[in-house]
Amino acid sequence: MNLGEFLFLLSGLKWTVALSAIAFVFGCAGGLAIALMRTSGIVPLERATAGYIALFQGTPLLMQLFVVYYGLALLGLHLNAWVAVSLGFTLHASAYLGEIWRGAIQAVPRGQTEASSALSLKYVSRMKDVVLPQALRISLPATIGFLVQLIKGTSLASIVGFTELARAGNMVSNQIFKPLLVFGVVGILYFLMCWPLSLYGAHLERRLAAAER
Amino acid sequence: MTRHDTAMSGTAAEAMIVMAEVEKWYGSFQALSGINLSVRRGEKIVLCGPSGSGKSTLIRCINHLEAYQKGEIRVGGTLLGDDGRTIDAVRREVGMVFQHFNLFPHMSVLRNCMLAPMRALGIGRKEAEATARDLLARVKIIEQADKYPAQLSGGQQQRVAIARALCMRPSVMLFDEPTSALDPEMVKEVLDTMVALAEEGMTMICVTHEMGFARQVADRVIFMAEGSIVEEAPPDIFFTQPRHARTRKFLGEILRSH
Ligand SMILES: Nc1ncnc2c1ncn2[C@@H]1O[C@H](COP(=O)(O)OP(=O)(O)OP(=O)(O)O)[C@@H](O)[C@H]1O
Numbered sequence: 001m002n003l004g005e006f007l008f009l010l011s012g013l014k015w016t017v018a019l020s021a022i023a024f025v026f027g028c029a030g031g032l033a034i035a036l037m038r039t040s041g042i043v044p045l046e047r048a049t050a051g052y053i054a055l056f057q058g059t060p061l062l063m064q065l066f067v068v069y070y071g072l073a074l075l076g077l078h079l080n081a082w083v084a085v086s087l088g089f090t091l092h093a094s095a096y097l098g099e100i101w102r103g104a105i106q107a108v109p110r111g112q113t114e115a116s117s118a119l120s121l122k123y124v125s126r127m128k129d130v131v132l133p134q135a136l137r138i139s140l141p142a143t144i145g146f147l148v149q150l151i152k153g154t155s156l157a158s159i160v161g162f163t164e165l166a167r168a169g170n171m172v173s174n175q176i177f178k179p180l181l182v183f184g185v186v187g188i189l190y191f192l193m194c195w196p197l198s199l200y201g202a203h204l205e206r207r208l209a210a211a212e213r
Numbered sequence: 214m215t216r217h218d219t220a221m222s223g224t225a226a227e228a229m230i231v232m233a234e235v236e237k238w239y240g241s242f243q244a245l246s247g248i249n250l251s252v253r254r255g256e257k258i259v260l261c262g263p264s265g266s267g268k269s270t271l272i273r274c275i276n277h278l279e280a281y282q283k284g285e286i287r288v289g290g291t292l293l294g295d296d297g298r299t300i301d302a303v304r305r306e307v308g309m310v311f312q313h314f315n316l317f318p319h320m321s322v323l324r325n326c327m328l329a330p331m332r333a334l335g336i337g338r339k340e341a342e343a344t345a346r347d348l349l350a351r352v353k354i355i356e357q358a359d360k361y362p363a364q365l366s367g368g369q370q371q372r373v374a375i376a377r378a379l380c381m382r383p384s385v386m387l388f389d390e391p392t393s394a395l396d397p398e399m400v401k402e403v404l405d406t407m408v409a410l411a412e413e414g415m416t417m418i419c420v421t422h423e424m425g426f427a428r429q430v431a432d433r434v435i436f437m438a439e440g441s442i443v444e445e446a447p448p449d450i451f452f453t454q455p456r457h458a459r460t461r462k463f464l465g466e467i468l469r470s471h
């Protein structure tokens with residue numbers, strides 16, 4: 001593998017990072033909205049979001065990408081690969097993060113909401129100032145765990161022709177006929193992204209737990 | 214409509230809290246039945262009764278932590294309905310202290326006390342901090358202002374919870390068994406704080422089995438059983454000449470266990 005081929009892998013890595021970041025950022029926004037609707041006490045919203053979560057948790061990510069990519073094209077919406085793949089991963093991440101945070105919101109003791117209500121705090125402040133900061137701490141390990149899954153999951157984008165790290169690896173491997181070497185390097189690159197994140201998650205969890213002592 | 218009118222006139226106008234024929238159900242289980250209670254400004258009420266008799270439910274209806282289904286509750290003249298406007302108006306007047314403190318664990322003691330005045334009343338940071346420090350000093354815990362709740366003892370946490378409620382400048386304070394989650398050696402510091410508050414003229418409804426406290430500060434002791442008010446009397450009469458057999462039995466049990 002020469003330098004050019006390695007740089008090609010790195011350019012794939014760049015797209016993996018970009019796609020993961022976009023899916024995570026938009027997925028956080030979508031997931032927050034879903035978690036809040038899921039715990040709103042408004043029955044139609046709760047049902048709708050429960051259905052959404054069930055749908056995305058109950059079907060393979062690959063199928064979700066296909067549906068967004070080819071399904072929307074069938075409807076006459078010709079999105080470029082970037083937009084389609086970002087949308088697919090965002091919808092996916094929204095469902096998973098929504099479910100993780102729903103659990104975390106419900107794990108915050110009832111007394112916290114009651115004390116906030118008794119202090120005449122309104123819904124927005126109750127959530128923003130009291131419940132969500134505590135829910136975030138509770139959900140941190142699971143959230144970071146999901147981000148790691150998401151980064152690895154972006155390799156599926158290669159199947160719809162998106163040249164991220166896994167597909168770049170595949171292309172290089174087809175060129176130089178050294179699959180073990182190439183995918184070894186690709187694996188190391190994934191590991192170098194995911195492992196520090198896992199460590200960081202554990203560190204944040206300890207620090208936030210310590211702040212409460 | 215007639216009840217509106219009477220509540221606004223005569224002695225009822227002095228009433229801080231009026232509950233009239235209040236009924237409350239949890240599903241098909243009736244937790245409160247026919248509750249009539251009027252609390253004058255500055256009056257101190259102690260509410261007692263066996264477990265499950267509806268004491269918590271009663272005071273939680275007053276600030277609408279629980280909805281009630283029949284009757285009327287008025288706080289400072291506001292008829293408490295199911296709409297956000299009257300609920301908010303009532304909650305601004307009513308402070309509450311819980312058995313398990315319910316301090317916000319991710320905020321310092323000072324922030325715990327500043328949050329609601331800033332968010333709910335729109336008071337500026339400086340003023341909110343000054344009020345918070347003032348009230349933390351009054352509950353004798355100012356030196357802990359920058360600590361987090363988990364760094365404090367139970368008694369200290371409960372005093373912070375009292376200060377936090379007072380920062381909203383309520384006209385009524387509700388206490389739901391404020392000392393029953395505390396180690397015995399910490400009960401006194403919390404009761405002393407409550408006595409001081411009573412002496413300053415705060416209107417208070419306290420669910421407690423601390424009969425010494427009841428004797429010392431209560432204007433009336435109310436005994437509940439099975440969702441109803443069974444008996445109410447000033448403490449000297451309540452403790453020496455209880456009228457109902459249930460009250461006598463309850464007092465016997467309480468005094469034995471203390
Ligand atoms: N959320 C609820 N759903 C259903 N039933 C409830 C609920 N809260 C309370 N109850 C029931 O209502 C009754 C009154 O409860 P409440 O908590 O007011 O009693 P209490 O007098 O405060 O008792 P304790 O001394 O144990 O605190 C009890 O029988 C209780 O089981």
Ligand SMILES: [Mg+2]
Nearest residue numbers: 268269270389
């Ligand atoms: Mg109770």
